[in-house]
Amino acid sequence: xxxxxxxxxxxxxxxxxxxxxxxxxxxxxxxxxxxxxxxxxxxxxxxxxxxxxxxxxxxxxxxxxxxxxxxxxxxxxxxxxxxxxxxxxxxxxxxxxxxxxxxxxxxxxxxxxxxxxxxxxxxxxxxxxxxxxxxxxxxxxxxxxxxxxxxxxxxxxxxxxxxxxxxxxxxxxxxxxxxxxxxxxxxxxxxxxxxxxxxxxxxxxxxxxxxxxxxxxxxxx
Amino acid sequence: xxxxxxxxxxxxxxxxxxxxxxxxxxxxxxxxxxxxxxxxxxxxxxxxxxxxxxxxxxxxxxxxxxxxxxxxxxxxxxxxxxxxxxxxxxxxxxxxxxxxxxxxxxxxxxxxxxxxxxxxxxxxxxxxxxxxxxxxxxxxxxxxxxxxxxxxxxxxxxxxxxxxxxxxxxxxxxxxxxxxxxxxxxxxxxxxxxxxxxxxxxxxxxxxxxxxxxxxxxxxxxxxxxxxxxxxxxxxxxxxxxxxxxxxxxxxxxxxxxxxxxxxxxxxxxxxxxxxxxxxxxxxxxxxxxxxxxxxxxxxxxxxxxxxxxxxxxxx
Amino acid sequence: xxxxxxxxxxxxxxxxxxxxxxxxxxxxxxxxxxxxxxxxxxxxxxxxxxxxxxxxxxxxxxxxxxxxxxxxxxxxxxxxxxxxxxxxxxxxxxxxxxxxxxxxxxxxxxxxxxxxxxxxxxxxxxxxxxxxxxxxxxxxxxxxxxxxxxxxxxxxxxxxxxxxxxxxxxxxxxxxxxxxxxxxxxxxxxxxxxxxxxxxxxxxxxxxxxxxxxxxxxxxxxxxxxxx
Numbered sequence: 014x015x016x017x018x019x020x021x022x023x024x025x026x027x028x029x030x031x032x033x034x035x036x037x038x039x040x041x042x043x044x045x046x047x048x049x050x051x052x053x054x055x056x057x058x059x060x061x062x063x064x065x066x067x068x069x070x071x072x073x074x075x076x077x078x079x080x081x082x083x084x085x086x087x088x089x090x091x092x093x094x095x096x097x098x099x100x101x102x103x104x105x106x107x108x109x110x111x112x113x114x115x116x117x118x119x120x121x122x123x124x125x126x127x128x129x130x131x132x133x134x135x136x137x138x139x140x141x142x143x144x145x146x147x148x149x150x151x152x153x154x155x156x157x158x159x160x161x162x163x164x165x166x167x168x169x170x171x172x173x174x175x176x177x178x179x180x181x182x183x184x185x186x187x188x189x190x191x192x193x194x195x196x197x198x199x200x201x202x203x204x205x206x207x208x209x210x211x212x213x214x215x216x217x218x219x220x221x222x223x224x225x226x227x228x229x230x231x232x233x234x
Numbered sequence: 235x236x237x238x239x240x241x242x243x244x245x246x247x248x249x250x251x252x253x254x255x256x257x258x259x260x261x262x263x264x265x266x267x268x269x270x271x272x273x274x275x276x277x278x279x280x281x282x283x284x285x286x287x288x289x290x291x292x293x294x295x296x297x298x299x300x301x302x303x304x305x306x307x308x309x310x311x312x313x314x315x316x317x318x319x320x321x322x323x324x325x326x327x328x329x330x331x332x333x334x335x336x337x338x339x340x341x342x343x344x345x346x347x348x349x350x351x352x353x354x355x356x357x358x359x360x361x362x363x364x365x366x367x368x369x370x371x372x373x374x375x376x377x378x379x380x381x382x383x384x385x386x387x388x389x390x391x392x393x394x395x396x397x398x399x400x401x402x403x404x405x406x407x408x409x410x411x412x413x414x415x416x417x418x419x420x421x422x423x424x425x426x427x428x429x430x431x432x433x434x435x436x437x438x439x440x441x442x443x444x445x446x447x448x449x450x451x452x453x454x455x456x457x458x459x460x461x462x463x464x465x466x467x468x469x470x471x472x473x474x475x476x477x478x479x480x481x482x483x484x485x486x487x488x489x490x491x492x493x494x495x496x497x498x499x500x501x502x503x504x505x506x507x508x509x510x511x512x513x514x515x516x517x518x519x520x521x522x523x524x525x526x527x528x529x530x531x532x533x534x535x536x537x538x539x540x541x542x543x544x545x546x547x548x549x550x
Numbered sequence: 551x552x553x554x555x556x557x558x559x560x561x562x563x564x565x566x567x568x569x570x571x572x573x574x575x576x577x578x579x580x581x582x583x584x585x586x587x588x589x590x591x592x593x594x595x596x597x598x599x600x601x602x603x604x605x606x607x608x609x610x611x612x613x614x615x616x617x618x619x620x621x622x623x624x625x626x627x628x629x630x631x632x633x634x635x636x637x638x639x640x641x642x643x644x645x646x647x648x649x650x651x652x653x654x655x656x657x658x659x660x661x662x663x664x665x666x667x668x669x670x671x672x673x674x675x676x677x678x679x680x681x682x683x684x685x686x687x688x689x690x691x692x693x694x695x696x697x698x699x700x701x702x703x704x705x706x707x708x709x710x711x712x713x714x715x716x717x718x719x720x721x722x723x724x725x726x727x728x729x730x731x732x733x734x735x736x737x738x739x740x741x742x743x744x745x746x747x748x749x750x751x752x753x754x755x756x757x758x759x760x761x762x763x764x765x766x767x768x769x770x771x772x773x774x775x776x777x778x
Contacts, residue, residue, distance in 0.1 A: 021533075024533060028535075076755070076758065077751060077755065079710075079714070080710065080713075080714050080750065080751045080754035080755060080758075081714070081747060081750075081751055082714055082715070082717045082728070082731065082747060082750055084717075084731075085717075085731055085743070085746070085747040088319075088735065091324065091327075092327060095331055095333055096316065096317075096318055096319070096324060096327070096328050096331075096333050097316050097317070097333065161617065162617070162620070165617055165618065165620045165621045166620055166621075168621045169620060169621045169622065169623050169624070172623035172625075172626065173623065173625065176291075176319065176625075177319050178291065178316070178317030178318060178319050179317075183623065186623060186625070186626045186629070187291060189629075190447075190449040190629045191291070191292055191293060191448065191449055192293060192529065192530045192533065193449065193452065193453070193530070194530075194533050195630070196533075198626055198629055198630055199630075201623070201626060202622055202623060202626040202627075202630075205621050205622060205623060206618050206619075206621050206622055208621070209617075209618050209620070209621030210614075210618050210621075213614065213617060213618065214614075321735055321736065321738075323738050416723070418736055419720075419729075419732050419733040419735070419736035419737060420733075420736035420737050422733065422737060423737045423739075441570075444642070444723050445720065445723070445729060445732060445733060445736075446642070446721075446722065446723050447721040447722070447732075449629065449721075450632055450642070450721065450722050450723065453632060453633045453636050454636065454642055454723065456636075457636035457637065459636060459641055459642045459723075
């Protein structure tokens with residue numbers, strides 16, 4: 014890569030179609046993983062909150078998944094789901110989101126002031142109603158914080174799928190690596206960062222909308 | 235209030251995910267549809283199966299896959315390209331599962347991969363291909379006529395190293411086994427790398443061997459972190475970076491001619507084998523090196539390079 | 551022979567443990583680079599995070615920037631760091647990998663340190679000032695101890711991620727457990743592949759556990775139901 018500029022803009026201009034396609038593919042892989050992960054984490058969190066003893070094993074299993082190097086996991090899934098199938102990637106990506114999401118959902122619900130819980134009980138709320146109408150809304154900041162981390166991490170992980178032949182920005186990075194062509198690497202990495210930023214800011218916006226009672230205070234990171 | 239908000243959150247995320255999954259990427263079809271060449275003179279039979287070409291993730295494989303694809307499309311076949319990552323076993327698994335039914339391959343290397351690095355390949359292309367077909371038949375595949383284009387392992391040193399130590403052939407390494415060899419990790423078990431050096435030349439370079447991904451090999455050589463690099467013989471940088479390609483004076487390397495490997499079902503389709511043979515005839519080692527140069531150095535796209543090759547060969 | 555049988559065979563063969571590229575050396579290298587990267591990331595992230603948290607300024611922006619850093623693919627960083635490392639004489643292997651690992655480890659440490667310090671109940675800080683403590687004293691004697699749980703949690707998250715991702719080093723000539731994974735792929739050797747993957751997972755879990763123990767020792771007051 015000696016003597017090549019970091020970005021060659023005419024190459025970028027010539028390949029706008031490819032960039033658009035890669036963007037859609039990357040977004041699709043990311044949002045699918047986070048959406049499914051969120052639903053799954055929600056279910057597992059509810060189980061863990063209701064039956065406390067399951068929380069240990071749930072955290073342990075999702076934690077172990079998290080430690081498996083992503084490329085190794087993708088390659089192990091290919092024989093099961095087939096090459097070129099997004100599920101070889103998605104199953105792993107969903108798995109990686111679980112630990113963060115469950116941790117944050119549970120912490121968020123646990124972090125609700127006991128006085129508020131007591132008030133809800135006093136007003137005759139049943140367990141599930143209390144969860145849905147009192148605890149979850151108050152847990153929104155923690156949940157969104159978890160979603161932000163999960164989403165941003167997933168954007169980064171999706172680039173690794175470029176190494177197993179899926180699209181997304183990772184395919185640029187991989188191709189650029191092979192030919193020693195910095196533009197593709199920088200483009201792939203840079204666009205990942207931009208996508209992560211957009212998703213992150215969107216989630217911050219959603220948090221603001223969902224928690225009107227928090228406006229006016231010092232924003233927390 | 236809260237129900238609305240919670241449902242709103244889901245209502246945003248889920249459709250967004252579904253929407254983007256509906257927006258599939260546009261298909262990669264900007265092959266040159268210029269005037270008829272030899273490929274267009276063949277007409278695909280109506281009941282021809284769909285063809286999926288497996289492309290490994292290095293430039294030359296992508297270019298070859300595109301060459302096959304564009305010619306077959308011109309003949310009226312339904313063709314797509316499927317990336318199969320960087321490992322031959324992924325490609326073999328894809329053949330097995332039916333995900334692909336055609337791929338550009340290299341006679342000697344594929345033979346050695348199938349026979350567990352037994353060392354059966356010879357420098358003779360026809361002989362090697364016959365041996366290869368013996369193994370391929372067991373898995374429902376067949377290799378067609380090999381082309382003249384050869385892409386085999388290449389051991390290179392920098393010009394400076396060559397002059398300083400007087401090394402121009404592989405056998406010269408016998409006096410310099412302290413040199414550091416950098417190559418992809420499969421060099422340890424590849425018949426045309428460390429084991430081959432040991433058995434054919436009686437040279438043991440394993441002490442200083444460093445496993446490097448292909449992309450890291452050239453920078454490492456240029457900056458003298460490694461002394462010897464394993465590249466591929468059609469890598470254009472051998473010439474452009476003034477490396478010295480060590481001569482294989484004792485014949486460790488075998489016939490790694492480019493040839494198409496396809497399922498026996500596909501091989502039986504009328505006209506198909508003929509087209510692939512015509513493509514093979516159009517390929518030469520120097521030609522392939524130039525195509526690689528355009529990919530690596532000029533950073534052209536595989537489909538453009540493939541199109542211009544087919545056009546200049548009169549096939550498109 | 552199933553992959554798991556090959557793994558067991560590989561791991562239980564004494565020969566595979568010793569030597570320049572044996573399991574023992576690679577575990578040691580892996581631990582070494584992970585520990586180094588974690589310490590460097592902490593050294594870079596903690597001071598500014600503590601300061602910004604203390605003055606309660608700029609946190610949102612800094613946090614967002616650092617959060618975005620999470621999205622930059624580590625292997626792209628390694629790929630870009632390699633030629634630079636080579637050109638300036640830092641060589642293959644260790645240094646390009648360290649750059650990528652430090653970049654990976656920064657966000658959780660920074661975010662948690664900042665959140666820990668800035669999130670302290672203002673009443674506690676007021677009380678401290680009321681007792682006559684000045685800025686730096688408040689920071690060291692009140693805010694940091696209170697922030698310790700979150701800070702340690704951040705270190706733990708980073709350390710575990712770094713251990714799991716140090717496998718990248720194999721692409722640029724660093725050994726470590728990633729070399730087993732890489733060689734396992736390329737040589738179609740499931741025994742090696744699983745050796746690498748399983749040992750990395752074990753190492754990561756051990757790291758998680760050690761930090762958990764550390765948290766208990768340093769911040770015993772956090773041991774109550776509901777705390778992770």
